Amino acid sequence: MWLLKEKTKEISGCGISGIINVRGELIPGQTIISSICCQNERGNGLGAGYAAYGIYPELKDFYALHVMAIDKTALERVDEILAHKTFITYQEPIPTRKVKTLKDTPLFKRYFVKPKFIEDLQRYCGEDDEDNYIVSLVMYINEKVDGAYVISSGKNMGVFKGVGFPSEIAEFFRIDEYKAFIWTAHNRFPTNTPGWWGGAHPFTILDWSIVHNGEISSYGTNRRYLELFGYKCTLLTDTEVVAYLLDLLIRRHGLPLQLACKALAPPFWMEIDEMEEEEKELYRAIRVVYGGAVLNGPFAILFAYNGGLVGLNDRVKLRPLVCAKRGNFYYMASEEAAIRVICQDPEKVWAPKAGEPVIVELEEGVIPNQRSYLRGRKREVEEDELRAECQFIPLQRS
């Protein structure tokens, strides 16, 4: 039974690992498998997953939708919706191997699509709104189609995840056959609910992917905050909110990455009170406006996008995070050992400060559709207009 009927949030402890090559050179899947499997003790076989960037170079301009479905009926429903709402250039089952120890495996399929704007929406929504369109589409499928979930939806990237140990999930999804310039991986230890395939990490929206170790005590507040902006938290796990928060803050509100991280893990008031006037005003505004986005509770997260990898700790460092560098490679993981197993001789190993993001972006122009968020993003449309006009599904607030 991978579909969790009870609508309760999962709580888990975990191990995480990530690698990036800043020149956009591809890293074989075996590397990340070795790293995450080294942290086996941090999981209990109830969830593992991988995010890989750069795996679909031939279809780089299409949104790659990885869909997980409980049965054929659910999958057919997704087929139908996508046929209606998107232009599908290519679709296929995600290749898997039989793994004896994995039971009740759901169906996986990937679709490479572009939004199909219908009539009036064409007028309102320019090319720039394709992302919003895809977000709405993902929310719609996740909320409305029983037994089907879009587990990743970015371009030239994809997520592979399920219930099992990292080695089993890697075997199942043939991770060793992929090469990527960014990898993240997760090893899960859920504590109070059985693991389910949809609840494994990474969590994604568009090309944002998150692996998370920790528990977000502010989940209730964050979820309600996100609902204000049309995000539906359907995956029953706190990590999902991180993906949506990043999408909201960085992509929609145009906050620079560093400041978005500060919104999630803000400095203490006692620190803000000591700042110079201008900086103080900025941080005060971040805390006042984005109070609902604060991730409270212990966490270490790695999040990746088409262009970078970021590590972030909670503001009192209640979960471990270690970083290392060697040449064009940067490594981030829960344990130093997980880095040393794939990079025996790092130039530098360090432990980031609580609440200080470690941001590694690719060099400019090394990959297609590259995104950089260091200087923020120009806001194309006012938030209200976005909400009013560019959602093909009217916002249904429960």
Next chain:
Amino acid sequence: MSLELNASSYHYSEVNRIIRQAIFSGEKEIILTGVNGHRYLFAGVTSEIKAKIYGTPGLDLGCFMRGPKIEVFGNVQDGAGNTMDEGKIVVHGLGGDVIGYAMRGGKIHIYGDVGYRVGIHMKAYQDKVPVIIIGGKAGDFLGEYMAGGIIILLGMNTIYPERDIAGLFLGTGMHGGKIYIRGQIKEKYLGLGLKPYPLEKEDEKEIETLLQDYCADFQMDLNEVLKEDFIKIVPYTHRPYGKIYAY
């Protein structure tokens, strides 16, 4: 020094900002033309300036103000002189509803008729005695809850010859102040427990002084106004609700 401003293309907030700035830089007289529906003009202004307004000012003209003398060439909408503290509003026209609500000081002179609930909850304190003089007729609830101050109702300059001088429930709940009415009023129009009284010597002196000022504002003949007898309405008790509770 005077400021002249055509307000027609400005939002009220902008007009008020310009007014405050002008006062700050020493203007003593402000002339506003093209006023139409601009709300809250001179709200909270505490300087003794003079102002002329041409047009129809909107809600709450001169609310909370302390000092300005405003002359309006046109009608005023509802709420003029709301909770006003000192100053004067002279209206060469009609007044809307709830004129002078809770006003504590200053004067409001209206040439013509006024609407409902004028002078509600007026109060007086020490040397502050608010005055509303209405040249025309008034709607219901004139001087409701009145706790102090003076209302004079003349019933002369009216566009409603068919109506009675005041509406129903005049002075209802009154527990302070005085209402003077030129001519007579049917007793059934008065609030519960109220009775009309003839004027005493000092009352006559009081209204004469007040009306002198009023007549000067509108070039009216004081003798003409005083030709007819006035009656006076005062509270029958200072504790109209003292006995309604069971302990």
Next chain:
Amino acid sequence: MPSPQFSNFYPDFQVVRLWERCIKCKRCIKECSYGVHLWDEKKKTLLAYDNKCVGCHRCEAMCPTKAIIIRRYPSDFREHGLWSPWHIKNIYKQADQGGVLLTSTGCAQPYKNYFDHLVLDACQVTNPPIDPLREPMELRTFIGPKPESIEVEWQDGNFRLKEKLPSLIQLEVPIMFAAMSYGAISLHVHQGLAKAARDLGTLYNTGEGGLHASLYEYGPNTIVQCASGRFGLHVDYLNAGVAIEIKIGQGAKPGIGGHLPGEKVTEEISKTRMIPVGSDAISPAPHHDIYSIEDLRGLIFALKEATEYKKLVFVKIAAVHNVAAIASGIVRAGADAVVIDGLRGGTGAAPTMFRDYMGIPIELAISAVDKRLREEGIRHRTSIIASGGIRNSADVVKAIALGADAVYIGTAALIAVGCTMCQRCYTGKCPWGIATNDPELIKRLPPEVAYEKIYNLVKGWALEIKEMIGAMGINSIESLKGNRDKLRAVGLTEKEMQILEVKHAGE
């Protein structure tokens, strides 16, 4: 023959004098402002009129030899499930006097208290509780409208805000002191509240009775109230605080105004309210310049114009059936904060039927209002301040988890300065010197004592709140706001849980 006064036949309380302890010092006579105790010169002994006793316990507390016990009058009516002594005695009172039953404080009927059916969460194993004694724990709260997002620009190697935030009120603790007018309570209590608010980094509220000259110095910690009576309301008053609260209604008496009887209007109160000594201060039921939501907008902006947009404007309403829709209208009318006063909100004087039977519980109202504002996408444009029946720090935590930004406390602050809940504030004879302005009685509660007690109370609550949210694994209060995950219901119906948006314990 004069008609018998039935209500005098059956006292509520009995004065029990322990004669072996009594030294006949007559202190009790001096202490009782209701004239219960008296000296029989002939018999050289003390007597007591039980039927005058209101149960304030002042004599008992002050008796130097602890010779007095105040207890419920022991004689019983025959038991009856419907006609309790309370109903019977109320009828006697009205039959005797033919008036409206009057009382004080908040609703005394034992309706279901939803706070008492909500339990809080704490961390065990999966994430660590945080100890506020040694680790940072932030209660700082901002009141006022906030933008939905911010914009920054890169300049000279730094990010800076493109547009400054609108002005907001910063609270160091999400507990403010509710509107209680000078007149309803003594100047000393006002002085204590003001000073405590300053030292705690929060706000107190003048109520509708104006602002005494001695309190202008506490402006940065003051909310001035604009009620329908407009007492003592002038430009300086409006500019004196950091916010202006338009009082539309009050939980203890939704839909009616106020009435400070002339005998309470002393010299000082007269100066503050700016009405003559001895004159009744009547607050009309409505503001007569507000008969509709667009009129409310009218007053909100009149106040903003008069204060040059430097003050936030709050609007306080009683929690009534349609509270969510009303609150939405209030926000759209431009209110910077909505104050919702629940069924159990207190008062200095209210008709008993209003106090006990009008309005809805604050817990349900908070949830409904928060939900409605969120649904309409306008939640960020205002703050929700909840009041009415907040008894302890757990109630504060629950109110915030249900969606409030901050709370007001009134009755709790008065109990902190000695109130024994005798519910006779309306008499103006409060023997504890709280709800009175009798020059002799107010001496019993000096401002320094009021300050110390109120300060201590909120300091204690603040520490408890830090402990509680720390136990939840949260180290700043914004992560509690609307966080239903931290609440579970015990013994509520499906419908109640649906309205409160909480799950049942065990789920």
